[in-house]
Amino acid sequence: MEWQVPTIERRKARQIKVGSVLVGGDAPISVQSMTCTDTLDVAATVAQVQALADVGADIVRVSVPSMEAAEAFKAIVAQSPVPIVADIHFDYRIAIACAQNGAAALRINPGNIGSVEKVAAVCAAAQDHGLPIRVGVNAGSLDKDLLVKYGAPCPDAMVEAALRSAEILESHGFVDYAFSVKASELFLCVAAYEQLAKACDAPLHLGITEAGGLMGGTVLSSMGIGMLLRQGIGDTLRVSLAADPVEEVKVGWAILKSLHLRTRGINIVACPTCSRRGYDVVGTVKILEESLSDIRAPLKIAIMGCVVNGPGEALHADVAICGGNNGKCLFYEKGQLVGRIATSEIVPKVIERVRALAALAQD
Ligand code: SF4
Structure with a gap:
């Protein structure tokens, strides 16, 4: 069960x-x-x-x-x-x-x-x-x-x-x-x-x-x-x-x-990073926290450095990034792998999709 x-x-x-x-x-x-x-x-x-x-x-x-x-x-x-x-x-x-x-x-x-x-x-x-x-x-x-x-x-x-x-x-x-x-x-x-x-x-x-x-x-x-x-x-x-x-x-x-007592706004799950990370996780989280602080819809975002724990967290997130190789990352939405994006696209892509999901949640 x-x-x-x-x-x-x-x-x-x-x-x-x-x-x-x-x-x-x-x-x-x-x-x-x-x-x-x-x-x-x-x-x-x-x-x-x-x-x-x-x-x-x-x-x-x-x-x-x-x-x-x-x-x-x-x-x-x-x-x-x-x-x-x-x-x-x-x-x-x-x-x-x-x-x-x-x-x-x-x-x-x-x-x-x-x-x-x-x-x-x-x-x-x-x-x-x-x-x-x-x-x-x-x-x-x-x-x-x-x-x-x-x-x-x-x-x-x-x-x-x-x-x-x-x-x-x-x-x-x-x-x-x-x-x-x-x-x-x-x-x-x-x-x-x-x-x-x-x-x-x-x-x-x-x-x-x-x-x-x-x-x-x-x-x-x-x-x-x-x-x-x-x-x-x-x-x-x-x-x-x-x-x-x-x-x-x-x-x-x-x-x-x-404690799951109330929901409001984005909840970012992020790994602490280590040498396996495929991009700047810490900097990405900081930018996303600031850029998405106005969102009211309860959305979960996973910002994970690599494929060790990334896919597991991505399964339970609304939007997720999982670090990969050669400057590319895996991009997930609603637990599904959508495709690969360049690390330079992470911030704009996550912001765009989170805002789109937040707008849907308000309808
Ligand atoms: S998810 Fe990958 S990069 Fe992040 S801490 Fe774990 S092993 Fe390191």
């Missing part, structure tokens, strides 16, 4: 609505990122939101550190192609202003928003405007009493912080909340999410916080988020990188595509 890719059974979370994007239940796992521009610079922030949306961000979060920024937030929301979440710390009045200024959701950290009364006021504003709240628990900013009780950040403390916030929200009749329980320590973070997933049915926003730079952060995030998604845990995600946020979205999508 042919081996099948396993289906991941997702945890059934309550569903919330972040603007036009459903989160939880059977909704696709959404990809989020966050702007790193000065929120007061509306043009720059809108441009970054657009860039994030172009590479597949479903939801974008914008930091709102002041009342002045809450005004700029209004203008940003008005020009955004995707729902915008307001990220607020310390000052509950800013959260209320953002609720009034078009936020699709509020993200607060109850550990630093202040008293029960202040959290309640934020909750009431969200309710008035029909917004969900993400309670963002972070191992680095837990309530002091929890640190005293548990001695140090741990899954129990993080889950208690989340559930304590939920109690406050629910005491005001507010149930449209999601949780995140982020930590930069991989195993702490994963354990907190695993524990919280069992303790509630709220949607979970996944992320390994402060994961690091592009390389290290991608690895850490992929490990942690991947471990959770494989267990069916997670309804939306953000990869946190000390890098261009566009990279966060690309990595988020790569994680989801790797």
Whole structure:
């Protein structure tokens, strides 16, 4: 019997609505990122939101550190192609202003928003405007009493912080909340999410916080988020990188595509190359990734250096190149060998055929 890719059974979370994007239940796992521009610079922030949306961000979060920024937030929301979440710390009045200024959701950290009364006021504003709240628990900013009780950040403390916030929200009749329980320590973070997933049915926003730079952060995030998604845990995600946020979205999508949880755009299978390669595989992949980044149809491209593993990969690809001899390569489409082409024709030929297949997929 042919081996099948396993289906991941997702945890059934309550569903919330972040603007036009459903989160939880059977909704696709959404990809989020966050702007790193000065929120007061509306043009720059809108441009970054657009860039994030172009590479597949479903939801974008914008930091709102002041009342002045809450005004700029209004203008940003008005020009955004995707729902915008307001990220607020310390000052509950800013959260209320953002609720009034078009936020699709509020993200607060109850550990630093202040008293029960202040959290309640934020909750009431969200309710008035029909917004969900993400309670963002972070191992680095837990309530002091929890640190005293548990001695140090741990899954129990993080889950208690989340559930304590939920109690406050629910005491005001507010149930449209999601949780995140982020930590930069991989195993702490994963354990907190695993524990919280069992303790509630709220949607979970996944992320390994402060994961690091592009390389290290991608690895850490992929490990942690991947471990959770494989267990069916997670309804939306953000990869946190000390890098261009566009990279966060690309990595988020790569994680989801790797686990067959969502499809979008091209997926390039490429060999690492060795002395058997019949052409410049690395350079070809780089050009194709850049030239085809606008494609939305889920298409698989195999760029293989030689006939050792090339024909096997070509069988399962929409378009494939397999290095041959004397400046010629084998060209495959939909698993069938179509013919031989010169290595100089690889890039234009692949681009032409991928665009043609993408157009067909849209019809
Ligand atoms: S497919 Fe060929 S060129 Fe690529 S790594 Fe394998 S043996 Fe080397």
